[in-house]
Amino acid sequence: MRVAKKPGLNSGGFLLPVFRNRVAFEVARGIKAFLNLEAGVTRDGTPEAGPENIGASTGVRRLGWRLTGRGPAVDGSAAANGAQAGRVRPENMIWIFGSGRSGSTWLRSMMSDMERHRVWEEPMVGQLFGVFHKQAQEGQLKSANFILGEPTRKGWIKSIRNFVLDGAFYANPRIKPDDYLVIKEPNGSTGAPLLMQALPESRMILLVRDPRDVAASVLDGARKGSWLYERKDKGKWRENALADTNPEAVTRRRANMYMTQVGNARDAFNAHKGPKVLVRYEELRADTLATMKRIYSELGLPAGENELARVVEKHSWENIPEENKGEGKFYRKATPGGWREDLTPKQAGIVEKITAPLLEEFYPA
Amino acid sequence: MPVYRQNVLFEVARGIKAFLNFEAGLTRGPAPGEGDGPGLAEARRRLEAKNRQIAQLEEKLRKGRSGAAVGDLKPENVVWMFGTARVGSTWLGSMMDEPTGHTMWHEPLIGALFGGFYYGRGAHRGGKHGILGGPADKRSRAIRAFILASAHEKFPEVKGDGYLIVKEPNGSNGAPLLAQALPESRMIFLVRDPRDVVSSNLSGKSEGGWTAEAFKRGRRKGAPPPTDPQAIVRQGAKKYLEFIGRSKEAFDAHQGPKILVRYEELRADTLGTMKRIYSELGMKVDEGEVARAVEKHSWENIPEENKGEGKFYRKATPGGWSEDLTPEQVEVVEEITAPLLKEFYPEKQPSRTGV
Numbered sequence: 001m002r003v004a005k006k007p008g009l010n011s012g013g014f015l016l017p018v019f020r021n022r023v024a025f026e027v028a029r030g031i032k033a034f035l036n037l038e039a040g041v042t043r044d045g046t047p048e049a050g051p052e053n054i055g056a057s058t059g060v061r062r063l064g065w066r067l068t069g070r071g072p073a074v075d076g077s078a079a080a081n082g083a084q085a086g087r088v089r090p091e092n093m094i095w096i097f098g099s100g101r102s103g104s105t106w107l108r109s110m111m112s113d114m115e116r117h118r119v120w121e122e123p124m125v126g127q128l129f130g131v132f133h134k135q136a137q138e139g140q141l142k143s144a145n146f147i148l149g150e151p152t153r154k155g156w157i158k159s160i161r162n163f164v165l166d167g168a169f170y171a172n173p174r175i176k177p178d179d180y181l182v183i184k185e186p187n188g189s190t191g192a193p194l195l196m197q198a199l200p201e202s203r204m205i206l207l208v209r210d211p212r213d214v215a216a217s218v219l220d221g222a223r224k225g226s227w228l229y230e231r232k233d234k235g236k237w238r239e240n241a242l243a244d245t246n247p248e249a250v251t252r253r254r255a256n257m258y259m260t261q262v263g264n265a266r267d268a269f270n271a272h273k274g275p276k277v278l279v280r281y282e283e284l285r286a287d288t289l290a291t292m293k294r295i296y297s298e299l300g301l302p303a304g305e306n307e308l309a310r311v312v313e314k315h316s317w318e319n320i321p322e323e324n325k326g327e328g329k330f331y332r333k334a335t336p337g338g339w340r341e342d343l344t345p346k347q348a349g350i351v352e353k354i355t356a357p358l359l360e361e362f363y364p365a
Numbered sequence: 366m367p368v369y370r371q372n373v374l375f376e377v378a379r380g381i382k383a384f385l386n387f388e389a390g391l392t393r394g395p396a397p398g399e400g401d402g403p404g405l406a407e408a409r410r411r412l413e414a415k416n417r418q419i420a421q422l423e424e425k426l427r428k429g430r431s432g433a434a435v436g437d438l439k440p441e442n443v444v445w446m447f448g449t450a451r452v453g454s455t456w457l458g459s460m461m462d463e464p465t466g467h468t469m470w471h472e473p474l475i476g477a478l479f480g481g482f483y484y485g486r487g488a489h490r491g492g493k494h495g496i497l498g499g500p501a502d503k504r505s506r507a508i509r510a511f512i513l514a515s516a517h518e519k520f521p522e523v524k525g526d527g528y529l530i531v532k533e534p535n536g537s538n539g540a541p542l543l544a545q546a547l548p549e550s551r552m553i554f555l556v557r558d559p560r561d562v563v564s565s566n567l568s569g570k571s572e573g574g575w576t577a578e579a580f581k582r583g584r585r586k587g588a589p590p591p592t593d594p595q596a597i598v599r600q601g602a603k604k605y606l607e608f609i610g611r612s613k614e615a616f617d618a619h620q621g622p623k624i625l626v627r628y629e630e631l632r633a634d635t636l637g638t639m640k641r642i643y644s645e646l647g648m649k650v651d652e653g654e655v656a657r658a659v660e661k662h663s664w665e666n667i668p669e670e671n672k673g674e675g676k677f678y679r680k681a682t683p684g685g686w687s688e689d690l691t692p693e694q695v696e697v698v699e700e701i702t703a704p705l706l707k708e709f710y711p712e713k714q715p716s717r718t719g720v
Binding site: 027032033036037038039127129132145146147154156162163167171 | 376377388393471493498499503510519
């Protein structure tokens with residue numbers, strides 16, 4: 001019988017106490033029974049039982065991470081040519097896809113207050129690749145020369161992966177290896193299928209809301225003097241806003257956008273093999289804490305009940321100052337079904353017709 | 366053989382985790398971890414292997430940092446061809462594709478991908494969270510990696526002294542971003558009189574023209590081109606201003622080898638201009654191969670049935686606009702492209718001035 005003890009494993013650059021005990025003895029000719037026990041504290045990962053990790057060099061692992069873009073890089077710098085990623089772990093990325101005006105800011109706010117959560121706020125990387133890909137001509141997509149041509153899809157998906165990991169690190173240089181990165185990307189949902197294919201191990205939240213409420217919210221915001229109108233002071237947005245003069249046109253445009261964004265996000269969700277959860281805004285409003293628990297459970301994310309309760313309470317509708325809420329403001333009414341008061345029958349009909357497949361799927365009558 | 370394994374992990378303080386790994390079972394060979402790992406000789410062997418691995422990874426990292434290569438493509442051997450459509454880039458590209466070791470990347474539209482977003486849709490470019498926002502050096506590093514990785518995936522055969530000529534007139538709206546990302550790359554800025562460009566554009570988009578037909582046959586999606594000639598002219602002139610303007614911005618700022626080529630010079634003395642291009646860009650090329658490429662792709666060698674009004678190869682006659690455009694159309698082009706016309710064609714003052 002042999003016994004080995006190895007206290008003081010160097011854990012990620014810090015000497016932290018580790019107890020290790022190994023026992024092996026022969027129970028029959030050529031057959032051994034063994035018992036390995038290992039316990040301790042660590043800063044950057046957990047030694048798994050088995051000899052392979054005893055021999056694994058931290059230096060090798062770190063260099064490997066930096067070169068492959070997998071796992072945490074440790075020196076705080078993405079490589080100069082960006083071919084490899086920085087510290088962001090793909091499996092710790094949590095994408096929020098769906099559509100604007102679906103409660104993504106609220107959900108992101110709650111998640112951002114969770115322990116070891118950071119936020120990448122609307123990078124629009126989904127729009128960068130998704131809209132370009134969607135607008136490509138058929139001939140271009142068939143061409144191996146085209147940067148996003150189908151014949152070389154495998155290659156450019158890999159390039160998108162590295163590009164996103166680089167961008168995530170550049171935008172969040174202080175992120176730690178074990179941190180989670182919540183990526184609020186409702187307006188980049190057109191590119192959700194490409195992003196999820198590029199980062200299949202990442203986590204995904206598909207946040208949907210009744211398209212009629214989404215349209216009502218946008219119409220309200222786009223009216224002269226409202227928050228969206230005031231924010232969009234560049235280009236021809238205001239000229240084209242038309243919310244006051246031609247609300248049906250705005251409604252139609254918004255419904256089409258909903259179809260593209262939520263439709264693509266739904267496609268990505270269905271194809272995604274990593275952890276994922278479908279959340280309806282209406283559920284989140286009706287029972288926020290329970291829905292948050294479900295999100296964390298289905299995504300396999302650690303979360304204490306008290307911590308969840310705390311963030312839910314902090315960001316509750318009731319805790320938003322009254323002067324920041326109401327018609328024409330970013331925080332409007334948060335009332336599912338409010339579209340019945342806000343949209344004309346004609347406007348509601350436009351939305352229902354355009355978004356019929358998604359309405360039927362997510363909000364069956 | 367049966368093995369039971371259990372790993373437990375929980376956080377005891379911020380960033381500090383406690384763990385317990387338990388493993389038990391039966392085995393035929395040595396037990397996992399038995400004898401405190403392998404013997405001394407085996408441990409030394411493994412250590413040496415790890416050291417070799419570290420050295421290899423460090424070498425890779427070093428190469429990446431110096432920008433030497435993603436794959437074997439040298440960034441300095443990337444040759445951009447910027448400008449706009451209908452300036453002769455297909456012709457120039459065909460000739461440059463001929464010499465041994467020179468490879469053409471035909472219209473990848475990388476510039477359209479990044480430029481269209483950054484300069485066009487990129488309302489978020491100002492913020493540090495925006496994917497193309499934040500400091501320019503970080504944006505450039507990410508774009509650089511994307512370009513080199515994509516080029517390597519598509520052209521793994523281009524290595525060593527090989528050149529990758531990227532014909533990118535329709536991606537020239539992103540030329541500054543691409544040039545910043547690859548400052549050591551080579552650049553050709555190909556310009557042509559905007560009136561001839563718009564005239565060619567008008568011919569293609571008019572009823573029966575090659576562009577209009579492509580839309581008709583469903584080979585192109587999106588909004589079809591306007592049918593009103595005046596609208597086509599205005600649209601063409603605005604595109605010229607944007608694309609040639611961005612190309613000029615990139616050209617002026619570029620520190621790597623670069624050359625400005627006028628289509629008219631290329632038509633007047635093709636071989637002489639080609640030699641000048643290779644010379645000023647410092648590209649190694651066999652003169653005999655260049656001469657053969659010039660001959661092979663000469664206007665005279667394009668079959669007659671492929672040339673003419675409404676076709677991709679139209680007339681290749683500098684100054685042909687004076688026959689093709691109405692005075693009103695000329696005025697529109699000259700007005701919209703005035704700064705560029707003045708800079709690149711100072712000898713051809715706006716016709717309406719009568720100079």
